[in-house]
Amino acid sequence: MSHPDAVIEVADVEHTYKGNTKALAGVDLTIGRGEFVAIIGKNGSGKTTLAKHFNGLLRPTNSGGAVRLHTGDGRTIDTRGSRLHHLAATVGYVFQNPDRQIFHDTCREELQFGPRNLGADPAALVHQVSETLELVGLEGRAEVNPIHLSRGERQRLAIASTLVMGCDVVVVDEPTTGQDRAESRKILDSLAHHHAQGRTVVIISHDMALVAEYATRVIAMRQGHVLADGTPAEVFSQREVLQETNIRPPQAAVLAAEIGLPGALTVDQAVRSMRDALLPAGSRTTVSQIGEVE
Numbered sequence: 001m002s003h004p005d006a007v008i009e010v011a012d013v014e015h016t017y018k019g020n021t022k023a024l025a026g027v028d029l030t031i032g033r034g035e036f037v038a039i040i041g042k043n044g045s046g047k048t049t050l051a052k053h054f055n056g057l058l059r060p061t062n063s064g065g066a067v068r069l070h071t072g073d074g075r076t077i078d079t080r081g082s083r084l085h086h087l088a089a090t091v092g093y094v095f096q097n098p099d100r101q102i103f104h105d106t107c108r109e110e111l112q113f114g115p116r117n118l119g120a121d122p123a124a125l126v127h128q129v130s131e132t133l134e135l136v137g138l139e140g141r142a143e144v145n146p147i148h149l150s151r152g153e154r155q156r157l158a159i160a161s162t163l164v165m166g167c168d169v170v171v172v173d174e175p176t177t178g179q180d181r182a183e184s185r186k187i188l189d190s191l192a193h194h195h196a197q198g199r200t201v202v203i204i205s206h207d208m209a210l211v212a213e214y215a216t217r218v219i220a221m222r223q224g225h226v227l228a229d230g231t232p233a234e235v236f237s238q239r240e241v242l243q244e245t246n247i248r249p250p251q252a253a254v255l256a257a258e259i260g261l262p263g264a265l266t267v268d269q270a271v272r273s274m275r276d277a278l279l280p281a282g283s284r285t286t287v288s289q290i291g292e293v294e
């Protein structure tokens with residue numbers, strides 16, 4: 001995909017771990033400002049390794065590979081020549097296990113820590129912390145010790161502590177693993193609100209229904225390569241690609257395609273397509289009239 005307003009540029013990146021595992025075998029891609037990207041692929045395909053290059057947690061192991069960040073204020077930063085804390089101010093990374101990054105005794109302190117280290121004004125920070133807790137659905141929990149939050153709430157707190165840094169891009173590795181549907185939606189809704197404010201979001205996910213619903217772009221990985229890259233509709237319609245990645249498209253998309261209504265990816269879209277195909281206009285019930293369909 002072409003991106004006039006690039007925020008992350010990955011050029012010919014290879015990554016070989018000690019022990020000789022080649023996790024990335026030459027990746028080229030550009031992520032545009034304001035995209036909501038989902039990286040998919042089976043276990044071991046290189047998703048996390050790729051995402052960790054976005055903010056310098058990992059660097060290319062080949063001399064010709066490069067990752068460049070284009071900041072909102074017009075600077076270009078090569079991750080190879082930059083310090084981690086510098087890069088983290090542009091691209092925030094949320095680990096799969098939130099407990100890897102929660103250290104403080106209250107949610108407020110957790111959120112204040114990063115911006116304070118960057119010299120944020122303490123008075124402005126009070127407002128920023130409340131706003132961010134509200135964005136992730138943790139309003140009123142500022143003084144709660146994170147150990148008393150559920151796993152999903154801790155995941156949202158970890159996301160909030162990255163969002164509060166005001167990074168151009170937030171990368172979230174497997175945000176919904178182990179969460180029920182309702183919690184998964186709260187997590188993705190937090191990211192969607194952030195995205196709606198013009199920020200760039202990258203998630204790694206195995207949940208194709210959520211990917212179809214929230215992402216604007218899907219990058220499918222296989223054995224350290226990008227196998228497919230496009231809108232959810234484009235990628236999920238490539239059956240051979242999906243077979244190679246062992247990924248089943250969202251069930252709603254499979255059902256709609258099977259009955260001759262391709263193009264629907266989410267349950268809501270499938271219901272609308274079926275309703276439009278089957279019922280005369282006057283007798284239609286809207287999805288909102290029958291509530292959320294899951």
Ligand SMILES: Nc1ncnc2c1ncn2[C@@H]1O[C@H](COP(=O)(O)OP(=O)(O)OP(=O)(O)O)[C@@H](O)[C@H]1O
Pocket residue numbers: 017018019021022023041042043044045046047048049050
């Ligand atoms: N620290 C490491 N040392 C050695 N090999 C590693 C390391 N981290 C990952 N690998 C290997 O690199 C390959 C790619 O791993 P990576 O975690 O990037 O894949 P993934 O697609 O994110 O997988 P998953 O969905 O299981 O998280 C795998 O073969 C993995 O075993």
